[in-house]
Amino acid sequence: TQLLEQSPQFLSIQEGENLTVYxxxxxxxxxxxxxxxxxxxxxxxxxxxxxxxxxxKLKRLTFQFGDARKDSSLHITAAQPGDTGLYLCAGExxxxxxxxxxxxxxxx
Amino acid sequence: xxxxVQSPRYKIIxxxxxxxxxxxxxxxxxxxxxxxQNLGQGxxxxxxxxxxxxVDDSQLxxxxxxxxxxxxxxxTLKIQPAELGDSAVxxxxxxxxxxxxxxxxxxxxxxxxxxxx
Numbered sequence: 001t002q003l004l005e006q007s008p009q010f011l012s013i014q015e016g017e018n019l020t021v022y023x024x025x026x027x028x029x030x031x032x033x034x035x036x037x038x039x040x041x042x043x044x045x046x047x048x049x050x051x052x053x054x055x056x057k058l059k060r061l062t063f064q065f066g067d068a069r070k071d072s073s074l075h076i077t078a079a080q081p082g083d084t085g086l087y088l089c090a091g092e093x094x095x096x097x098x099x100x101x102x103x104x105x106x107x108x
Numbered sequence: 109x110x111x112x113v114q115s116p117r118y119k120i121i122x123x124x125x126x127x128x129x130x131x132x133x134x135x136x137x138x139x140x141x142x143x144x145q146n147l148g149q150g151x152x153x154x155x156x157x158x159x160x161x162x163v164d165d166s167q168l169x170x171x172x173x174x175x176x177x178x179x180x181x182x183x184t185l186k187i188q189p190a191e192l193g194d195s196a197v198x199x200x201x202x203x204x205x206x207x208x209x210x211x212x213x214x215x216x217x218x219x220x221x222x223x224x225x
Contacts, residue, residue, distance in 0.1 A: 004150075006150075009148075033213070033214075035214075040218065040219075041218055041219075042112070042199055042201070042215075042216025042217050042218055042219055043151070043199075043214075043216050044216070045213045045214070048213070086148065088150050088151075090150075090214075092211050095153065095156070095164060095211065096153075096211045096214065098150035098151050098152070099150050100149050100150045101148065101149060101150045103148055
């Protein structure tokens, strides 16, 4: 069974701080997606990484796919209250498997 | 273009009662998914359709859950009878097959929040 473990599960920080969210598995994935979900809404895709070692940037967000395609990280620079939400990684391995999510709260 | 539409947004029922959720995917998306999401957790797949065929229903509790996607467009998910542990958000998502066997981007609806008393 493929599992994706995210850490930390909860993160509460002050505006302007940096943070990193990790997504780890013992399985190899052909690609990995990151979603962000706000309360009362469905998840929305942020990025898809496909190649081992790939780095993608989306404004203040930096996504990295591990060389072995088993893990990924999301780094946010200078977090803002608008970054608050549930961050989900999802690995593609025949079907899409979601991690349990990281609840991020950014306080002004 | 309209996104994935789900109804109802909220439903409160007594245990042992039936409940149904409806989903209309993005036009032209042939793949439709039903997910269950508990508070603060990631979505868990219940069933995936390719057009009108259920291609993955291995995680659907078939003793009480059923789903259909007649005509390969909109879909309904039913629970009968509901149990206390079914309280959760039921998310519908759709995607267009990229043709590579990969899943591609999922577009989610806002979800139907079920509370079983």
